[in-house]
Amino acid sequence: MAVMGDLALKFSGMIKKDGAFDLKKGVFGLPISSHGVFFNARKFRSVESRIGVQAVMQVGVESAEVSKGCENLEGFLGLDVVSEGELREKGFLGLRKTKLVCTIGPACCSLDDLERLAMGGMNVARLNMCHNTRDWHKDVIRKIKKLNEEKGYCVSLMIDTEGCQIQVVDHGAPSSVKAEEGSIWFFTTETFAGSRPFTVQSNYEGFSEGINVGDEIVFDGGMATFKVEEKVGNDLRCRCTDPGLLLPRAKLTFWRDGKLVDKNYELPTLTAKDWLDIDFGISEGVDFIAVSFVNDADAVTDLKKFISIKYSKSIKVLAKIESLESLNNLEEIIEASDGIMIARGDLGVEIPLEQIPTVQEKITYLCRQLNKPVVVASQLLESMVEFPTPTRAEVADVSEAVRQYADALMLSGESAIGPYGQKALSVLRMTSSRMELWSREEKRQNALLQRNVGASLTDQIAEHICNCAAGMANNLALDAIFVYTRHGQMASLISRNRPNPPIFAFTNDSSTRMALNLQWGVTPLLCDLSDDMEANISKSIDLIKTKGLIKKGDTVLIVSDIVPSSTTQTVFQSIQIKTVV
Ligand SMILES: Nc1ncnc2c1ncn2[C@@H]1O[C@H](COP(=O)(O)OP(=O)(O)OP(=O)(O)O)[C@@H](O)[C@H]1O
Ligand SMILES: CC(=O)C(=O)O
Ligand SMILES: [K+]
Ligand SMILES: [Mg+2]
Incomplete structure (x- = not known):
């Protein structure tokens, strides 16, 4: 545990330009060298199923393995209690179609809270590895598995990697600083204790490389904006042009002539901490790994290879679409992944907000075409982090995602830290049921x-x-x-x-x-x-x-x-x- 703690700390401090890659190779090198020893039936099937008899043989191997764990299922109908209840109450057509994902955080991590979410229709529990300790996540995972085993729920588990991005270092207190219009600030990677007036410390050594005088630095997609006035070694001297709050861990993006200067591809998609989190998740038996800041298909393909070789088991890898680069490689990423999450939070930092609705529609459409499940995530009911009722605009946004036939909707802070998590879940449930009914009545799926x-x-x-x-x-x-x-x-x-029954x-x-x-x-x-x-x-x-x-x-x-x-x-x-x- 000490080692894990050290690494976590290191990565939330400073990203070395090459260090993270070295560590990734270290983790990955081990299973690669054992390639050829662990032949995996599932892997064979996908590659060889195009060659008739051989495919049947390989599937045979796997089904023999699979049935080992299911010897005592004879006469057993493994239907979860929530679907059973819904079926009894509302009949076949009453079963909700859109799946619901809840992010688990301090506001909903007791066994009772988790059971209430399960009862309220949570299909997948998401653990964001950006927050909290592995022991905390382990405790949640075990509680959910206990609910599944002892009470008959069927809640799947997803871990979501931290990844890395260019951020403001969190110095602890004070929690936020106001930047006034015209004030001059220094952006640096120099480490210092506590806070320093008019100084912002970035977590990435190479943050100012390729940045020119006249470029803009934007905090959290528009919280505050600065213009670069001078380069001083590795540091930048900037003037605040759009005043606002500078929050700890705020995301920094760089813009030139109204276009993003994309520096994400300089950073590894999976850091050393992410690999440790993935090992942790797999050994705890999670069902999905959502990979943050995927830029191309390689990150997904490498991870899937790693899982199949090291663990010989099927864990679904979801790619999160939240960078400009991922939009350029969308189709290959979808094809390489087992599913997609449209991570609108970070995506909205990289592309203008007004582009999010059309990008969302395009991704949900493409995912359905390529037969991969798609989750629409972030800010669906954001106001419910604070208030017990959603805004009309939020309900309209949820309905729109359902109208687009997304497979799943996700709650973030609404369930993780908000006091109205269960209520937010019921808003998702009722809003999606309503839109599904309308879509059936309008026979909209005929046009698919x-x-x-x-x-x-x-x-x-x-x-x-x-x-x-x-x-x-x-x-x-x-x-x-x-x-x-x-x-x-x-x-x-x-x-x-998207059939009716x-x-x-x-x-x-x-x-x-x-x-x-x-x-x-x-x-x-x-x-x-x-x-x-x-x-x-x-x-x-x-x-x-x-x-x-x-x-x-x-x-x-x-x-x-x-x-x-x-x-x-x-x-x-x-x-x-x-x-x-
Ligand atoms: N396990 C946790 N412990 C503490 N706080 C959490 C936890 N999970 C989520 N939160 C809080 O809930 C808020 C929203 O959660 P979420 O994990 O969806 O953040 P996000 O920024 O949308 O995701 P990502 O970091 O993947 O971009 C976070 O800002 C964080 O404060
Ligand atoms: C979910 C997530 O990672 C985002 O919206 O950025
Ligand atoms: K994350
Ligand atoms: Mg994100």
Whole structure:
């Protein structure tokens, strides 16, 4: 623990221009050298599934591993208590489609608080590694796992890396300083204790490199602005041109002729502390890693390789879109990732605010096209950090994200530090349910076009089956869609069509179940799956009927992509409709 503490401290102090990269190599070098020893079935599947028989063999290896942990699922219907309650109360069409992510912080970290959020519809709990200690995060993770195991909730866990950006060093008190118009300030990397009048210390050694006289320095996307008047060695002498508050850890951006001077790419996406946080998260069993300040696909690809080689397990990697550079490489980043977070907070520091709505719409559209879940994050209900009711504009913003068919919405400070976290969650819940209903009534999903994403024939067949399934379920006004899936691919392909009936995804892989928690309209269930598809179907229908959740006359559409573990059996991709008798 002492080592972790030291590193954390170092990185919140000064970013060395090369130090962080060296450390990253150190962490990464270890698993790379063992490449070839740990062959991972999942990795094989994605690469080799285009080569027929071999793919079946590899999937066979994996399914054998997977079923090891699920031996006692026979006759068990792993439906979470919240979905079950919602289903009983509101029926199939009443199930909420948009998923909800809550950032956990000091205002909601007791077991009771967490349970209230789980009951209120939190699908994913996000831990921002920028704040607090690993022990604090460990405690939250364990509490959530306890709630899942002992009380039947199904809340997935996400860690969000700190990353690094050019910031003002936090000297402790005073918490903020006012800069008056025309006042002269020095920007430096020289370290000093306490605060020094008219001096701002940056955390990045190279902050002034490439910056010219006449350039502007903007605090936190517009809190205050300075014009560079003189370069003095590594320091900058600046005049305040737009007065405002200088907060500790404020983000610094540099502008020339109205355009951002992009210095982010000089910094590593994953610092040494981030790698330690990632190791910590994986060993604590989190389901998602959200990577801050991704600039290109490489950061995501490297991390996914690292996880598959070192841990041989499936942990979903989400790329956070919050830099100008990430917008330039958007499509390759989405393709490389398991999902995207539109991190509007930091994004709004790098691009003009008026561009955020169109950028958001473009990203949500592209993610759906490429079949990757997308989370819309930051300031959705910002006023609720302080007040018990949202502004009308905030409700309109939430509705707009739902109208765009985002998979998930995220609370930040509203749940982490605000006193009205549960209320904010219920505002998200009610607002999204309302917009979902309107979208169904208006038949808006009929206009959704899908891009073909499958490369192999098998993948293309799966995709067409899912598109047809969604169309049939809507046109025939069926009650529910059941999909049997080991890796969640079919469930996500159906979800992509945003169909009216709820999608129940039956899987025997608990990591697939937790990952599907972020997917629009999918209720994941953990159950036993055999190679006998007909037996799987009738058993799950019986179990749901026994619980009184489905009744005689209900009609369900059933989709399956279970690939049998024996190569002598054929791949079972099917679509069928059953009326409950
Ligand atoms: N674990 C925590 N401990 C203390 N404060 C927290 C914690 N998590 C969040 N907060 C507080 O909640 C506020 C909003 O949280 P959040 O983590 O979403 O910040 P953010 O700045 O939007 O995210 P990021 O740092 O990834 O850009 C933060 O300013 C912070 O004060
Ligand atoms: C969520 C986040 O990182 C942001 O909005 O900046
Ligand atoms: K973060
Ligand atoms: Mg951010």
